[in-house]
Amino acid sequence: MADGDDEKWMKEALDLANEALEKGEVPVGCIITYKNQVIGTGRNEVNITKNATRHAELVAIDHVKQWCERECLSFEDVLNKCCLYVTVEPCIMCAAALRFLGIPKVVFGCANERFGGCGSILNIHTDNYPLDTSWQPMQESTASLRKPPECTVYGQCVDSNLEPFQSSANAIYSTDCISKKTSEQNAFVDFTQEISSGAQSNDLNQTVNTLSCVSDGTPFEASSGIPSSAAGKPFECIPGILVNTAVNLLKEFYKGENPNAPVPKVKTKRQK
Numbered sequence: 001m002a003d004g005d006d007e008k009w010m011k012e013a014l015d016l017a018n019e020a021l022e023k024g025e026v027p028v029g030c031i032i033t034y035k036n037q038v039i040g041t042g043r044n045e046v047n048i049t050k051n052a053t054r055h056a057e058l059v060a061i062d063h064v065k066q067w068c069e070r071e072c073l074s075f076e077d078v079l080n081k082c083c084l085y086v087t088v089e090p091c092i093m094c095a096a097a098l099r100f101l102g103i104p105k106v107v108f109g110c111a112n113e114r115f116g117g118c119g120s121i122l123n124i125h126t127d128n129y130p131l132d133t134s135w136q137p138m139q140e141s142t143a144s145l146r147k148p149p150e151c152t153v154y155g156q157c158v159d160s161n162l163e164p165f166q167s168s169a170n171a172i173y174s175t176d177c178i179s180k181k182t183s184e185q186n187a188f189v190d191f192t193q194e195i196s197s198g199a200q201s202n203d204l205n206q207t208v209n210t211l212s213c214v215s216d217g218t219p220f221e222a223s224s225g226i227p228s229s230a231a232g233k234p235f236e237c238i239p240g241i242l243v244n245t246a247v248n249l250l251k252e253f254y255k256g257e258n259p260n261a262p263v264p265k266v267k268t269k270r271q272k
Helices: 004-022 056-071 075-079 092-101 139-145 182-196 243-255
Strands: 029-034 037-043 082-088 105-110 236-238
Touching: 004 029, 004 037, 004 056, 004 082, 004 105, 004 243, 029 056, 037 056, 056 075, 056 082, 056 092, 082 243, 105 243
Parallel strands: 082 105, 105 236
Antiparallel strands: 029 037, 029 082
């Protein structure tokens, strides 16, 4: 449900959308609030930056990050307590980013019937997205890798199914692996140097890539180091705040000629 402040903050987002319109951008504005104060603002900057990812939401998130750095606050913790206001429903790209970052509430004006990620095209804010690992190399070993390997007292993972020095991207480690000493990390560096120089050692037959363990035992995704819960938690969406104003801004933009469109080529010679 919308609260009393939603319309107040949406008006500020619409002011930013008006600025975007004046600059020849798609008129979308966004603000992000934290503890009833604005800590991030953004408007579309796609045309001026020649960067298709510079949507209002992502510009505002960049400002939040800068604010957190100035205030010496955790970016992640702050975002988990923020509310984002945007004049148009977030597109699929932005909705996925907002979910990944953990923003709990999004309020928007009008629907985005072509690219909307919060109900118009996809329901990214609520749908369950299990992580697809079918693209990983050595797919036949995926099932066995889900079981944490046995760990030695030195925190070195040893499993008969794993090749020596197998990349941490293809292995899952138990929580016991997280207790490692600086000397063990140095030993890992020494071992890798021995490999690169062609040296042989019986110790090299042990798997020592334990530096990528996770403290809660969460499996890591191949090559990315992102936990399998990377899709993030679902977030609340409240649509339709000052919808008519948002729609009118879009109409104003699309009824005019796009000043950033290329000049059409005129054919002076035509074959008969």
